[in-house]
Amino acid sequence: xxxxxxxxxxxxxxxxxxxxxxxxxxxxxxxxxxxxxxxxxxxxxxxxxxxxxxxxxxxxxxxxxxxxxxxxxxxxxxxxxxxxxxxxxxxxxxxxxxxxxxxxxxxxxxxxxxxxxxxxxxxxxxxxxxxxxxxxxxxxxxxxxxxxxxxxxxxxxxxxxxxxxxxxxxxxxxxxxxxxxxxxxxxxxxxxxxxxxxxxxxxxxxxxxxxxxxxxxxxxxxxxxxxxxxxxxxxxxxxxxxxxxxxxxxxxxxxxxxxxxxxxxxxxxxxxxxxxxxxxxxxxxxxxxxxxxxxxxxxxxxxxxxxxxxxxxxxxxxxxxxxxxxxxxxxxxxxxxxxxxxxxxxxxxxxxxxxxxxxxxxxxxxxxxxxxxxx
Numbered sequence: 496x497x498x499x500x501x502x503x504x505x506x507x508x509x510x511x512x513x514x515x516x517x518x519x520x521x522x523x524x525x526x527x528x529x530x531x532x533x534x535x536x537x538x539x540x541x542x543x544x545x546x547x548x549x550x551x552x553x554x555x556x557x558x559x560x561x562x563x564x565x566x567x568x569x570x571x572x573x574x575x576x577x578x579x580x581x582x583x584x585x586x587x588x589x590x591x592x593x594x595x596x597x598x599x600x601x602x603x604x605x606x607x608x609x610x611x612x613x614x615x616x617x618x619x620x621x622x623x624x625x626x627x628x629x630x631x632x633x634x635x636x637x638x639x640x641x642x643x644x645x646x647x648x649x650x651x652x653x654x655x656x657x658x659x660x661x662x663x664x665x666x667x668x669x670x671x672x673x674x675x676x677x678x679x680x681x682x683x684x685x686x687x688x689x690x691x692x693x694x695x696x697x698x699x700x701x702x703x704x705x706x707x708x709x710x711x712x713x714x715x716x717x718x719x720x721x722x723x724x725x726x727x728x729x730x731x732x733x734x735x736x737x738x739x740x741x742x743x744x745x746x747x748x749x750x751x752x753x754x755x756x757x758x759x760x761x762x763x764x765x766x767x768x769x770x771x772x773x774x775x776x777x778x779x780x781x782x783x784x785x786x787x788x789x790x791x792x793x794x795x796x797x798x799x800x801x802x803x804x805x806x807x808x809x810x811x812x813x814x815x816x817x818x819x820x821x822x823x824x825x826x827x828x829x830x831x832x833x834x835x836x837x838x839x840x841x842x843x844x845x846x847x848x849x850x851x852x853x854x855x856x857x858x859x860x861x862x863x864x865x866x867x868x869x870x
Contacts, residue, residue: 498530510548510712513541517554523562524554526623531597548712553615560616561624570828582856584820591819596866599808605630611719626655636681637696638733645676647784649827652792658799659807667752673792677777683741692723695730740773757793786843805870813860
């Protein structure tokens with residue numbers, strides 16, 4: 496079965512709406528390189544087509560829009576490379592490098608698409624799914640949405656533009672989300688601005704027919720907003736009953752993160768006395784996360800604070816490929832997703848043990864010219 500379903504539908508006035516559905520329900524619609532490379536030319540063609548007025552992006556089934564990238568394939572690519580150099584860096588794994596380059600090209604294309612891109616973010620939206628979701632102009636959460644960037648547990652960092660959109664959140668909150676991989680429900684995503692529409696999950700079947708019934712697409716943005724505005728108004732009661740844990744604890748979290756040293760921030764999160772199962776789960780992810788990844792996450796957010804979107808994707812590509820060259824990322828994938836023993840053998844046992852030389856090497860570029868220079 497194909498990992499994508501790509502269709503075009505004619506609107507009432509003779510224009511067209513493009514529909515891309517991630518069709519890998521068994522893997523929670525995880526993004527593969529093949530899916531990415533199929534989407535890219537399709538979206539580029541739609542971007543240039545004057546009769547194509549909007550794009551709808553969603554996932555098969557109700558459990559997830561997209562639970563992330565196909566890191567298991569990345570793992571095998573990483574393990575197939577040659578011996579490490581004196582810094583512990585293996586040769587660049589070409590498949591992994593291509594995956595990240597194409598994924599970031601896709602995300603950047605969506606960010607700059609210039610036409611309405613509606614993303615239905617129901618169920619799980621993690622990692623690579625967050626990249627697609629955050630890049631869309633109309634980001635729809637539902638009462639089932641669970642957004643997260645839990646890369647710390649596999650020794651990665653919130654990429655796919657996370658260095659950009661997390662830095663645009665209120666002080667301390669983006670860093671907390673990145674360090675803990677905490678779950679963000681529809682109410683909190685809407686409050687943070689990670690989404691801009693909140694629509695009940697049971698309204699999903701109404702969205703595409705409502706768009707196709709629009710009789711005049713001369714102003715696509717306004718027409719899309721009119722449809723979403725009505726569905727959102729009809730959904731208000733559903734969201735009124737949902738909790739908002741991040742909103743509820745925002746001031747405590749800001750105080751916890753208001754420290755000058757990373758070690759003090761992490762200690763404050765781990766020692767905080769917040770009696771909330773949501774917070775306990777977030778803290779647990781930080782507890783079991785890679786100390787090297789925690790350090791990388793904080794450093795990447797610091798370095799990219801004032802970067803443009805294009806600069807962020809170039810920085811992320813270099814960092815992601817460098818992380819593929821060091822043992823930590825592969826070990827995180829092995830422990831969480833391959834052997835599933837949940838006992839990763841992290842390179843460093845604590846933040847104070849993280850080698851500054853290794854950290855510096857991870858932030859070097861593996862190429863004289865970054866492949867995303869043209870963005």
